[in-house]
Amino acid sequence: MAPKNKNPNGENVVPEVQQKKTQALILKSSDGEEFSISKSAAGLSVAIKNMMEDDCAGGVIPLPLVDGGTLARVITYLNKHAEDGASDEDKRKFDEEFLSGMEVDVLCDVALAGNYLDIRGLFHDVCQRIVNGMKNKSVEWVRKTFRIESDFTAEEEEQIKKEYAWAWEGVDSDAD
Amino acid sequence: MGNSGELLAPWPEDIIREILHRLPVKSLVRFSSINNSWRKLLLSNQSFVYSHLKHATNNNVNRLTCVLIYSDCYPDNLPTFLQSEDDLAHHNLGRRDILVKLKNTALHTPLHLRQDFLVVGCCNGIICLYRKGLFPWNPALRECRALPTWAD
Incomplete structure (x- = not known):
C-alpha cells in the first residue's frame, strides 16, 4: 500500500483532508456580499460541494437566491458544524441557541437557504422550529404571519369552527 | 402545493x-x-x-399509528398498545377476543361509541370497529361513520 502522503509518483503531497481544511473559497450573496469559508465547512452543503466538484472551486461561487444577512447566518452554522473537536452535544447546544433568537420570517429565509444549498440538518431543524412556534397558534396568527387572505365568509368560518370545536381548545393567545 | x-x-x-x-x-x-x-x-x-x-x-418517535386499547380479556385489565397483527399474536389474542371498552380509553370518542365494540382491525391510523355493523373510526380527526349494512 502506498504511503498516504505520497502520490503515485512517490512525490510528497499535502494529505487531502489537510488541503480541504486550509483552502478557502468565496461565496457571493444575491446582494453582492462576499464571504470566505473553508472548503470543509462549505462541503457540508451538498449543493456547494457539487459546485466545487464541477470545478467552480478556483473562483467565487455566486448564490443568487441567498441574501447577505441569511448567508452570514448559514456560514456561522456551517463553521460550527465543521469545527474540529466540536462534539454532537456542542453542536446541539449551538443549534438551539442559534435558532432560538430568530423571528419566524428570518427562520423562513434560513429554511429556504438550507433547502436551496441542500443542508438537510439545518433545513429540518429550522422547519421543526417554525412548526413548534406555530402548532398552538390561532388561525389569525397564521394568516398574519404567512400573509394569507381569508376567502371565507364569517358564517363559513363559524361553521368549520363549530364542526371541529375541539381543534380550537388550548390555542395560545396571539400576544405570546 | x-x-x-x-x-x-x-x-x-x-x-x-x-x-x-x-x-x-x-x-x-x-x-x-x-x-x-x-x-x-x-x-x-x-x-x-x-x-x-x-x-x-x-x-415521529411516538408513532401515530399506535392505538391504545383497553381490553377486558387482557390480564389485569391493563390498557395495551396495538400496532399490528403481530401485536395481537404477541399478546396471544385473536381479533375477536378483543373487547374494547372505549369509555375507559384516553382517546376521544364520539358519545354514541361509548359502549363495547370489537376491533376488526386497524390500518393507517383508522380503526375498524364492529357492533351490529362496521364503524371505521379516525381517532385523530375524532370522526366515526357507520358503513351501510347488507340489508341497506
Missing part, C-alpha cells in the same frame, strides 16, 4: 409543505379554516393525507 393547484401562501412551497407535514392533526384541522386552498388541501387532498401519515410514521 403541487396537488392543490393553488398557492397556499406567498411563501416558498417547499417550506410550506415541510411545515404542514410536521404539524399535528389538531393544528391542521384548525388551520383548515385559514382559507379555501388550505381547507381543500388539509381535509380532502388524499395525497397530502397520505404523505402526512407517511412523514409522521417515519419521523
Whole structure:
C-alpha cells in the first residue's frame, strides 16, 4: 500500500483532508456580499460541494437566491458544524441557541437557504422550529404571519369552527 | 402545493409543505379554516393525507399509528398498545377476543361509541370497529361513520 502522503509518483503531497481544511473559497450573496469559508465547512452543503466538484472551486461561487444577512447566518452554522473537536452535544447546544433568537420570517429565509444549498440538518431543524412556534397558534396568527387572505365568509368560518370545536381548545393567545 | 393547484401562501412551497407535514392533526384541522386552498388541501387532498401519515410514521418517535386499547380479556385489565397483527399474536389474542371498552380509553370518542365494540382491525391510523355493523373510526380527526349494512 502506498504511503498516504505520497502520490503515485512517490512525490510528497499535502494529505487531502489537510488541503480541504486550509483552502478557502468565496461565496457571493444575491446582494453582492462576499464571504470566505473553508472548503470543509462549505462541503457540508451538498449543493456547494457539487459546485466545487464541477470545478467552480478556483473562483467565487455566486448564490443568487441567498441574501447577505441569511448567508452570514448559514456560514456561522456551517463553521460550527465543521469545527474540529466540536462534539454532537456542542453542536446541539449551538443549534438551539442559534435558532432560538430568530423571528419566524428570518427562520423562513434560513429554511429556504438550507433547502436551496441542500443542508438537510439545518433545513429540518429550522422547519421543526417554525412548526413548534406555530402548532398552538390561532388561525389569525397564521394568516398574519404567512400573509394569507381569508376567502371565507364569517358564517363559513363559524361553521368549520363549530364542526371541529375541539381543534380550537388550548390555542395560545396571539400576544405570546 | 403541487396537488392543490393553488398557492397556499406567498411563501416558498417547499417550506410550506415541510411545515404542514410536521404539524399535528389538531393544528391542521384548525388551520383548515385559514382559507379555501388550505381547507381543500388539509381535509380532502388524499395525497397530502397520505404523505402526512407517511412523514409522521417515519419521523415521529411516538408513532401515530399506535392505538391504545383497553381490553377486558387482557390480564389485569391493563390498557395495551396495538400496532399490528403481530401485536395481537404477541399478546396471544385473536381479533375477536378483543373487547374494547372505549369509555375507559384516553382517546376521544364520539358519545354514541361509548359502549363495547370489537376491533376488526386497524390500518393507517383508522380503526375498524364492529357492533351490529362496521364503524371505521379516525381517532385523530375524532370522526366515526357507520358503513351501510347488507340489508341497506
